[in-house]
Amino acid sequence: MPITPDQQAEIDAQRGESRQTLRATVPGMEAHLYKAHEVLDHGFVRVIDYMGDDSAIVQAARVSYGRGTKAVQNDAGLIRYLMRHWHSTPFEMCEIKLHVKLPVFVARQWIRHRTANVNEYSARYSILDREFYIPAPDQLAAQSKQNNQGRGAVLEGEEAERVLRLLREDSTRAYDHYEEMLSQDGQQGLARELARMNLPANVYTQWYWKVDLHNLFHFLRLRADAHAQYEIRVYAEALCEVVADWVPLAYAAFEDYRMGGVQLSARGLDCLRRMLRGEEVNQDSSGMSAGEWREFKAIIDG
Amino acid sequence: MPITPDQQAEIDAQRGESRQTLRATVPGMEAHLYKAHEVLDHGFVRVIDYMGDDSAIVQAARVSYGRGTKAVQNDAGLIRYLMRHWHSTPFEMCEIKLHVKLPVFVARQWIRHRTANVNEYSARYSILDREFYIPAPDQLAAQSKQNNQGRGAVLEGEEAERVLRLLREDSTRAYDHYEEMLSQDGQQGLARELARMNLPANVYTQWYWKVDLHNLFHFLRLRADAHAQYEIRVYAEALCEVVADWVPLAYAAFEDYRMGGVQLSARGLDCLRRMLRGEEVNQDSSGMSAGEWREFKAIIDG
Amino acid sequence: MPITPDQQAEIDAQRGESRQTLRATVPGMEAHLYKAHEVLDHGFVRVIDYMGDDSAIVQAARVSYGRGTKAVQNDAGLIRYLMRHWHSTPFEMCEIKLHVKLPVFVARQWIRHRTANVNEYSARYSILDREFYIPAPDQLAAQSKQNNQGRGAVLEGEEAERVLRLLREDSTRAYDHYEEMLSQDGQQGLARELARMNLPANVYTQWYWKVDLHNLFHFLRLRADAHAQYEIRVYAEALCEVVADWVPLAYAAFEDYRMGGVQLSARGLDCLRRMLRGEEVNQDSSGMSAGEWREFKAIIDG
Amino acid sequence: MPITPDQQAEIDAQRGESRQTLRATVPGMEAHLYKAHEVLDHGFVRVIDYMGDDSAIVQAARVSYGRGTKAVQNDAGLIRYLMRHWHSTPFEMCEIKLHVKLPVFVARQWIRHRTANVNEYSARYSILDREFYIPAPDQLAAQSKQNNQGRGAVLEGEEAERVLRLLREDSTRAYDHYEEMLSQDGQQGLARELARMNLPANVYTQWYWKVDLHNLFHFLRLRADAHAQYEIRVYAEALCEVVADWVPLAYAAFEDYRMGGVQLSARGLDCLRRMLRGEEVNQDSSGMSAGEWREFKAIIDG
Structure with missing residues (x-):
C-alpha cells in the first residue's frame, strides 16, 4: 500500500482548499491534483502543479498579437501541424510538476532524461523507508x-x-x-x-520532477514504448493518462505522430515506393541488413 | 505607446475571467497577470502564467514526506540557507511565463541565457511593426x-x-x-x-519567455547589475518587482546573497583577515593586480 | 572577399605547426582545420577543433570493458542501429568547434539551437566591420x-x-x-x-560555436532541409561536407535515416498498409486533412 | 585492484600509438591520456580525450579577429578577469572526456550535474562485475x-x-x-x-562522462569541497590534478576565486565594513541568525 493514512489526510487537505485564479485552468487536471496514482507495489505518481493547456501551445505558436499568423485554422489542426513538423518550442510552453515514488533502478533510467528539474529524497540526510519492489x-x-x-x-x-x-x-x-x-x-x-x-x-526513493511538455513527450515516446523495461513503462503509461486529460489535442497528435508513428529510412522509403508500384522487394533487393529488413517488414505488415 | 486599445481590451478580457483552482496561488502575482509593465519607449513585460510560490521551494527542499528533514526551521530561514549554500534545485521548482516586447539588440543579449523556453515573433512569417527604440x-x-x-x-x-x-x-x-x-x-x-x-x-520584436526561478535569478543577477547595459537592465528591474511580489522570501534572500552580496578571492580573503588584525595592506603587499586591488577596495570601502 | 591577407597568413601559421598526440585523429578533419569555407558573399565556416571520430561513437555504445556488448557486429552496422533507434548519447561523445562568420539575421535563427556553446563578437565592446549580406x-x-x-x-x-x-x-x-x-x-x-x-x-557578425555531434545532426536536419531559409541552409550544407569527412559512418547513417528518411503518422501508416494490400485510398478515406494528405502523397509518390 | 592485466594491455596499446595533429595539444594532458588514476578500492578516472587549452579560453574571449579586444593584457590576467567576473562562456570552449569507474551511490550524486554527456555501462544489457566499495x-x-x-x-x-x-x-x-x-x-x-x-x-558501475570546463569547474567547486561526501570528493580531487595539468592558468584562477574564495551577503559585507572601521560587531548587532553568524565568523577568522 503506497499511501499511508497520514499521507491520504494530507492529500485530502490539499484538495480541500480551492482558490481563485486568472490563469488558465484545466478541469481534467484539477481532478488529478495531489491524488496518488498507484504504480507497481509501492510506487505512485502525483500531479503537484501544472502550467498551461492546449490553448497555451496555440498561443505560443501564433505569438500573441502577430498579424500574418491569423490564418483561419482551428486549434487541433495547428497542433497537429506543429507536431508533424517537429516544431517543438510551442509545446515547451506547458509545464508539469510531479511527485513520484519509484524503485531506485527505475529512477536511474528516468534521470537519464536531463532536461527536467529534480529534487530527490536525500538518503544522506534522511532515512529511507522499508519498502522494496x-x-x-x-x-x-x-x-x-x-x-x-x-x-x-x-x-x-x-x-x-x-x-x-x-x-x-x-x-x-x-x-x-x-x-x-x-x-x-x-x-x-x-x-x-x-x-x-x-x-x-529495488528500494523505493521519491522525487519531485518538473518538466515541460515537449520533453515529457520525448520521455513518454521512449518509456511508454513496448521496448522499454516494464517497470518504467507502467509509470509512463500512468503519465500518458494524465497528459491526455491535461492537453487532449496535443496528446492526440502525439499518439498519432509519435507513439503510433514510424520512421522510414531513405532506403526503406525507396523499397516502399517500389512495392507500391507493384514490384516484389525482398531483403536482397532492398539493400538492407537482416535486422533492418525485419524491422521494415514489421512496420509495413503491421 | 506600447499598448494599443485592442491589446488593452484583450488584457481586460483575460483579467475578467476568474476560475477555481486547487493549485498554489499568489495574490501578488494574480494582480500582475496579463498587465503590461511598460519598459523603454515601446516595450513591455507581461506575466502570462506562473507555477509555485515560496512554499513550493520549501516543499521541494524538504521533499515531501521525508522524516529527517522535519527539523524546526521556518520557511524564511530555510530559503536563506538554500540560497547561501547554492542549493539551486528547489528554486527550479517555480516557473514563470512572460510576454516581452523588446528591441532586437536587447533580445540578442537576452537570448544568451540558454536555459529557458522561447517562442519569438517570426519575421519570416509575419510583418514586423513600425516601432523602433x-x-x-x-x-x-x-x-x-x-x-x-x-x-x-x-x-x-x-x-x-x-x-x-x-x-x-x-x-x-x-x-x-x-x-x-x-x-x-x-x-x-x-x-x-x-x-x-x-x-x-533597434526595431522591436516580441516573445514568450518561460524560465524557472533559479535561472531567472541568474539572469537578474547579471542583467539587473549596474554593469549591464541600461536597455536590458530596465527589463531586469521590471522583473525584479514582479519576482518580489511572487516569491517574497526567495527574493529577499536573492537580494541579500546575490544582488547585494560579493565574492572574495582567496587572496582577497587573506588581505581582509590581515586588515582585521590591524595590518596595513596596500596593492603591493596584497599580491593583486591593479585592477583586482581597485575592485577589492571598492568592495570593502563601500 | 571574406578572408583578408592578414587572416590568411594567420590560417597558414595555424596550419604550419604540427604536433604529436595520443588522441584519436581524423585525417579528413586535419585537412579542414582552420581553413575558411566561404559561404554567401562575406561569410565563412572554419573548423577550429574536433574531438572523437566514428570509433568514439562505437566505443561509447559498447562502454569500454563491457562483456555482454561484445556481440560480433561491425562499426557501420552498430552506428546504423544506434541512429535507427534514436540512441543519441553515443553521438554526443564527439564534439566540434567552429568559427563562423554570418549575417545577424542568420545568427538569430542559428542561436535558437540552445544546446551548444557560443562566444560571439561583441558589438558592445568592439566595432563591427563594414560588411553586409x-x-x-x-x-x-x-x-x-x-x-x-x-x-x-x-x-x-x-x-x-x-x-x-x-x-x-x-x-x-x-x-x-x-x-x-x-x-x-x-x-x-x-x-x-x-x-x-x-x-x-544583414550586417555580418562572427562567433565560436561548439556543439556535440548529436545536436549538430539535429541542427543539420532542420537547417539543411529544403524548407530552411536559403541563407542558413548554405551554412548547413557547408557543415554537412565537413561532417562527412569527420565521421563518415555516422554521416551516412544520418543521411539515410534523418535527411532522407520520413516520418509517418499512425494514420499514414494505416493508409499505406491498405494501399499495399491493393486498396484505393484517397483523402476522404484516409481520414487526413487536405494538408496532411498532400504531404503524405508527396512522401509515397516521391 | 581496479585495473586488470588485460585492461592495462589495452591502455598500453592506446598510449603506444602517436599521431600528428594540427590541433592544440597539451603535453601535461598527453601524459595523462588513457592512464587509470586509481580512486577508492576499485574505482578509477581515465582521461580519454580533451579539446582546447588555456589559449582556447583566451581566444574565445577575444573572439578571433576582433579589433577593440586587442588591449595589451597577458593571458593569465585575462583568464583571472573572466573568472572574477563570472564570464563563463570562454571556459565552455574546452571539453574533456573521461572514463570513470565508481560505486552506484556516488554515480547517483554525480549524475545530478545535468550539463554533461554520459554513456553508462548498462546492467539491462550486460552483467555487472563482482566489485563493491x-x-x-x-x-x-x-x-x-x-x-x-x-x-x-x-x-x-x-x-x-x-x-x-x-x-x-x-x-x-x-x-x-x-x-x-x-x-x-x-x-x-x-x-x-x-x-x-x-x-x-556500493556495487561499481562505469561510464564515459564528457563535460565542458565551465561545468566541470562547477562540479569541482561542489564536489571537491570539504562538505562533499568523502567518496565523491576523492574523485573530484583526482580530477583537480588532471585539470591543473590541462589548463594551468584557468585552474589557478579557479583555485583563487572559487575553491578558496568566499561569498559574503549584503548583511555580511555591512558587518565587515563596520569591523574594518573599528566597530565591535556580534551576532545581535549583525542582524544574522546564529547559523549565518557562525559561518560568517568562520570566514573572517579563517
Whole structure:
C-alpha cells in the first residue's frame, strides 16, 4: 500500500482548499491534483502543479498579437501541424510538476532524461523507508534469447519461487542491517550517507520532477514504448493518462505522430515506393541488413 | 505607446475571467497577470502564467514526506540557507511565463541565457511593426573612456541632436523601404524572410519567455547589475518587482546573497583577515593586480 | 572577399605547426582545420577543433570493458542501429568547434539551437566591420503565395534592381552613420553599445560555436532541409561536407535515416498498409486533412 | 585492484600509438591520456580525450579577429578577469572526456550535474562485475551530531568490525544471488534487467562522462569541497590534478576565486565594513541568525 493514512489526510487537505485564479485552468487536471496514482507495489505518481493547456501551445505558436499568423485554422489542426513538423518550442510552453515514488533502478533510467528539474529524497540526510519492489509473478521474466536487452517467457515453478524468495530475503536482510548500522542504541551509529550503500536497487526513493511538455513527450515516446523495461513503462503509461486529460489535442497528435508513428529510412522509403508500384522487394533487393529488413517488414505488415 | 486599445481590451478580457483552482496561488502575482509593465519607449513585460510560490521551494527542499528533514526551521530561514549554500534545485521548482516586447539588440543579449523556453515573433512569417527604440536624451551616452564596454557622460547639444536625428531618420527610412520591398502593389513583392534584413537592431520584436526561478535569478543577477547595459537592465528591474511580489522570501534572500552580496578571492580573503588584525595592506603587499586591488577596495570601502 | 591577407597568413601559421598526440585523429578533419569555407558573399565556416571520430561513437555504445556488448557486429552496422533507434548519447561523445562568420539575421535563427556553446563578437565592446549580406540576383525571391514562410519566383527587372539598390544604399548609409556617431573626432562619440542599434540585420557578425555531434545532426536536419531559409541552409550544407569527412559512418547513417528518411503518422501508416494490400485510398478515406494528405502523397509518390 | 592485466594491455596499446595533429595539444594532458588514476578500492578516472587549452579560453574571449579586444593584457590576467567576473562562456570552449569507474551511490550524486554527456555501462544489457566499495577503516564514520548530512568521529572497535562485516557479507551474498538468479544452468535464468535490482548501492558501475570546463569547474567547486561526501570528493580531487595539468592558468584562477574564495551577503559585507572601521560587531548587532553568524565568523577568522 503506497499511501499511508497520514499521507491520504494530507492529500485530502490539499484538495480541500480551492482558490481563485486568472490563469488558465484545466478541469481534467484539477481532478488529478495531489491524488496518488498507484504504480507497481509501492510506487505512485502525483500531479503537484501544472502550467498551461492546449490553448497555451496555440498561443505560443501564433505569438500573441502577430498579424500574418491569423490564418483561419482551428486549434487541433495547428497542433497537429506543429507536431508533424517537429516544431517543438510551442509545446515547451506547458509545464508539469510531479511527485513520484519509484524503485531506485527505475529512477536511474528516468534521470537519464536531463532536461527536467529534480529534487530527490536525500538518503544522506534522511532515512529511507522499508519498502522494496518485488515483481508480481507475471512479471518475473527470463532473459530474452533474441535480445540482450529484453525479457523472454515468465519464470515458472520452483525457479520463480526461488527468485522471489531471494529478492524478498535479501531486501529484508539488507534493510535490517541498514537499521542495525544506523542505530545509536549502545553504539555510535554509522553515518547515513554510508549506511545507505547497503540497500539494493529495488528500494523505493521519491522525487519531485518538473518538466515541460515537449520533453515529457520525448520521455513518454521512449518509456511508454513496448521496448522499454516494464517497470518504467507502467509509470509512463500512468503519465500518458494524465497528459491526455491535461492537453487532449496535443496528446492526440502525439499518439498519432509519435507513439503510433514510424520512421522510414531513405532506403526503406525507396523499397516502399517500389512495392507500391507493384514490384516484389525482398531483403536482397532492398539493400538492407537482416535486422533492418525485419524491422521494415514489421512496420509495413503491421 | 506600447499598448494599443485592442491589446488593452484583450488584457481586460483575460483579467475578467476568474476560475477555481486547487493549485498554489499568489495574490501578488494574480494582480500582475496579463498587465503590461511598460519598459523603454515601446516595450513591455507581461506575466502570462506562473507555477509555485515560496512554499513550493520549501516543499521541494524538504521533499515531501521525508522524516529527517522535519527539523524546526521556518520557511524564511530555510530559503536563506538554500540560497547561501547554492542549493539551486528547489528554486527550479517555480516557473514563470512572460510576454516581452523588446528591441532586437536587447533580445540578442537576452537570448544568451540558454536555459529557458522561447517562442519569438517570426519575421519570416509575419510583418514586423513600425516601432523602433530611440533613446531618451538622458540615455544618449558617450563611449566610456575607462571601459571598452561601458558608457561615459551624456551627449550634449548638437552632437546629441545629430545622433537622435540619425537614429530616427535611418529607422524611418529602413522601415519605409521594408514596406516598399514587401509591397505586392504592381510588383511581385520581396519575400518577408529577405526584406527583414533591412531593419536595424533597434526595431522591436516580441516573445514568450518561460524560465524557472533559479535561472531567472541568474539572469537578474547579471542583467539587473549596474554593469549591464541600461536597455536590458530596465527589463531586469521590471522583473525584479514582479519576482518580489511572487516569491517574497526567495527574493529577499536573492537580494541579500546575490544582488547585494560579493565574492572574495582567496587572496582577497587573506588581505581582509590581515586588515582585521590591524595590518596595513596596500596593492603591493596584497599580491593583486591593479585592477583586482581597485575592485577589492571598492568592495570593502563601500 | 571574406578572408583578408592578414587572416590568411594567420590560417597558414595555424596550419604550419604540427604536433604529436595520443588522441584519436581524423585525417579528413586535419585537412579542414582552420581553413575558411566561404559561404554567401562575406561569410565563412572554419573548423577550429574536433574531438572523437566514428570509433568514439562505437566505443561509447559498447562502454569500454563491457562483456555482454561484445556481440560480433561491425562499426557501420552498430552506428546504423544506434541512429535507427534514436540512441543519441553515443553521438554526443564527439564534439566540434567552429568559427563562423554570418549575417545577424542568420545568427538569430542559428542561436535558437540552445544546446551548444557560443562566444560571439561583441558589438558592445568592439566595432563591427563594414560588411553586409546582399543577396545574389538568383536568390532575390518573391514572397511565396502558398506558404507564409517561404519564397516564390525570383524577382526580375526593375523590381530586382530597386530592391538591390535599396539594400545596398541603406546598408552603406547605416554604416556611414554608425561611424559618424562613434567618431570622437571633434565630438564625444556615442557609446558602441548604443551606436550598433543603427546597423541592419544583414550586417555580418562572427562567433565560436561548439556543439556535440548529436545536436549538430539535429541542427543539420532542420537547417539543411529544403524548407530552411536559403541563407542558413548554405551554412548547413557547408557543415554537412565537413561532417562527412569527420565521421563518415555516422554521416551516412544520418543521411539515410534523418535527411532522407520520413516520418509517418499512425494514420499514414494505416493508409499505406491498405494501399499495399491493393486498396484505393484517397483523402476522404484516409481520414487526413487536405494538408496532411498532400504531404503524405508527396512522401509515397516521391 | 581496479585495473586488470588485460585492461592495462589495452591502455598500453592506446598510449603506444602517436599521431600528428594540427590541433592544440597539451603535453601535461598527453601524459595523462588513457592512464587509470586509481580512486577508492576499485574505482578509477581515465582521461580519454580533451579539446582546447588555456589559449582556447583566451581566444574565445577575444573572439578571433576582433579589433577593440586587442588591449595589451597577458593571458593569465585575462583568464583571472573572466573568472572574477563570472564570464563563463570562454571556459565552455574546452571539453574533456573521461572514463570513470565508481560505486552506484556516488554515480547517483554525480549524475545530478545535468550539463554533461554520459554513456553508462548498462546492467539491462550486460552483467555487472563482482566489485563493491567497502570503506577503509579510517573512513567508517559515525553520523554527525551537528549536521544531518555529515560525518562525525570514526567508528571504533567492535562496532567498526560489525559494520565492515555486514557490508562485506551482504555484498557477497547479493552478488551470489544475482549470479544464481541469472544462471541458465538447469533453469531459464532471470532477465538481467530484473536481476540487477538485488545489487546494493556500493556495487561499481562505469561510464564515459564528457563535460565542458565551465561545468566541470562547477562540479569541482561542489564536489571537491570539504562538505562533499568523502567518496565523491576523492574523485573530484583526482580530477583537480588532471585539470591543473590541462589548463594551468584557468585552474589557478579557479583555485583563487572559487575553491578558496568566499561569498559574503549584503548583511555580511555591512558587518565587515563596520569591523574594518573599528566597530565591535556580534551576532545581535549583525542582524544574522546564529547559523549565518557562525559561518560568517568562520570566514573572517579563517
